[in-house]
Amino acid sequence: MTLSPRIVCCPDSFKGSVSAPEAAAALARGARQALPQAAVLELPFADGGEGxxxxxxxxxxxxxxxxxxxxxxxxxxxxxxxxxxxxxxxxxxxxxxxxxxxxxxxxxxxxxxxxxxxxxxxxxxxxxxxxxxxxxxxxxxxxxxxxxxxxxxxxxxxxxxxxxxxxxxxxxxxxxxxxxxxxxxxxxxxxxxxxxxxxxxxxxxxxxxxxxxxxxxxxxxxxxxxxxxxxxxxxxxxxxxxxxxxxxxxxxxxxxxxxxxxxxxxxxxxxxxxxxxxRMVADAVGLREALAGTDIVLTGEGSLDSQSLDGKVVAAVKEQAPQGAAVVVIAGTVRLSPRECRDAGLTAALSLAPGPAELGELLQRAAQLFEDAAAHACALLAR
The missing domain is CATH 3.90.1510.10 (Glycerate kinase, domain 2)
Known part of the structure; x- marks a missing residue:
């Protein structure tokens, strides 16, 4: 990885907790915490529904x-x-x-x-x-x-x-x-x-x-x-x-x-x-152009499951990420196995929950949890 990696943060919203812009900002804070020298772009994303x-x-x-x-x-x-x-x-x-x-x-x-x-x-x-x-x-x-x-x-x-x-x-x-x-x-x-x-x-x-x-x-x-x-x-x-x-x-x-x-x-x-x-949102925000030359892509949605790989935000981001870029999904719940993630071309998938917690607590702390997960992911990828 280059001394000044390029990182793009393009998550979906997490209903009931943070909007896509808020999630992107939290991911960006975590990325900068781990890699202060990185060029970080916030690119809120959505799948065409609410948000x-x-x-x-x-x-x-x-x-x-x-x-x-x-x-x-x-x-x-x-x-x-x-x-x-x-x-x-x-x-x-x-x-x-x-x-x-x-x-x-x-x-x-x-x-x-x-x-x-x-x-x-x-x-x-x-x-x-x-x-x-x-x-x-x-x-x-x-x-x-x-x-x-x-x-x-x-x-x-x-x-x-x-x-x-x-x-x-x-x-x-x-x-x-x-x-x-x-x-x-x-x-x-x-x-x-x-x-x-x-x-x-x-x-x-x-x-x-x-x-x-x-x-x-x-x-x-x-x-x-x-x-x-x-x-x-x-x-x-x-x-x-x-x-x-x-x-x-x-x-x-x-x-x-x-x-x-x-x-x-x-x-x-x-x-x-x-x-x-x-796909419509990707065209509207110029996703492919924004991801060009990117080293790390941080994306996410409420639940990473089989539907995520079929027309949702994660699928669109992975499809348009440049070859060789690390694509990390940060989700409220990860329902895909490591093998399924690898087969889908994802580098890793991390859950927001750092340990046992009530859903209400996780929702209240979602922004901080995003930031922490992004910092961990970027620090590991920079090694």
Whole structure:
């Protein structure tokens, strides 16, 4: 290793304890403690879910904007969004408007909840004097299963029944949709580039679909799941008229089950692109360029397991790290064996817990534990 090694700290957030920027700062402190002569770069990262907005803003050096919107049950709410330094790219975390935490004070209403508030955020951005050229929508943590119809409603589209009347908002109205009226759609919605960050591969419908897999997390019982799945099935049939794909193709597309089926409507009606969240964030922050020439890469997430190696932060970092760089994962829990880590190309994986401790204690001390683990790892690698 060189006398002045280059170290990049690019962790995910640790839900319930530290944000990605806070984790990156703690790792950097530990690295500098062990190797004072090192050049250390903080590069907060995310997989496209909750926390992505803060990670991107930290890297870009821009501030979030707070706007008025509504939550998944149409109550007034505030949401944060952001833009890149040149203003060309805007970022929306869908869960800021349609997230489960915002409606946790009420009994679950899985068929009523909708994504209208997410669409209001997008409309706000598109109606600015200088609208963005691209909108990144980070999906995850949703309380909704409306196939993204609420977003299009907020942008001026109408989903109509056989009588020509707007259908009931939310998943409850999907089965009644007869046609989509796009005459009132905001023109800028067609002109902007949409990219949807997903961290699941579930299809729209069926046993592995949006309603069956994620509906129960949103309060859906068996009857709700059946109704929502049928509604999404029907929505795909209606949307097929707006694309060359068949309803079956839309229902089976990888990732279309994310966030209650949001991708199916935004892809067919707005030409959105569905991308793995970690890859989208990597492109947005210039991960490959940042890692060029790096000697040590410190990354991490709450739990290092088999899913970490498939489209998550750790996988993206390892994929773009230069050959020969040491890649160390610091995680709350390490569920991979040493052999599995080696096979995945990881140099080492360290748990935050220095010994027996309650979860609450570890969460309170997470930043210091990050710092200590990074110092140990860098000191060992420098030998």
């Amino acid at each position: 992505t907005l803060d990670a991107l803003l930290a890297v870009w050096g821009t501030r979030a904007e707070t706007i008025e919107t509504v939550d998944a049950l149409a109550r007034p709410a505030l949401a944060r969004c952001g833009r890149s330094p040149d203003g060309r790219t805007a970022v929306i975390e869908a869960a800021q408007a349609n997230g489960l935490p915002q409606v946790s004070d009420l009994a679950p209403q899985p068929q009523r909840a909708d994504t209208y508030g997410v669409g209001l955020i997008a409309r706000h951005l598109l109606e600015r004097p200088t609208p963005p050229a691209e909108i990144l929508v980070c999906l995850g943590g949703s309380a909704t299963t409306d196939g993204g119809t609420g977003i299009l409603n907020a942008l001026g589209a109408r989903f109509l029944d056989d009588a020509g009347a707007p259908v009931t908002p939310g998943g409850a109205g999907l089965a009644a949709i007869s046609r989509v009226d796009l005459t009132g759609l905001l023109p800028a919605a067609h002109q902007v580039r949409w990219r949807l960050a997903v961290d699941v591969e579930n299809p729209l419908t069926g046993p592995q679909g949006a309603a069956a897999v994620f509906g129960p997390q949103k309060g859906a019982d068996d009857a709700d799941v059946a109704a929502l799945d049928a509604g999404l099935w029907h929505l795909a049939e209606v949307l097929a008229a707006h694309t060359e794909d068949s309803g079956d193709a839309l229902r089976s597309r990888v990732g279309f089950g994310a966030a209650g089926g949001i991708p199916v409507t935004l892809v067919t009606l707005l030409g959105a692109e569905v991308v793995p969240g970690a």
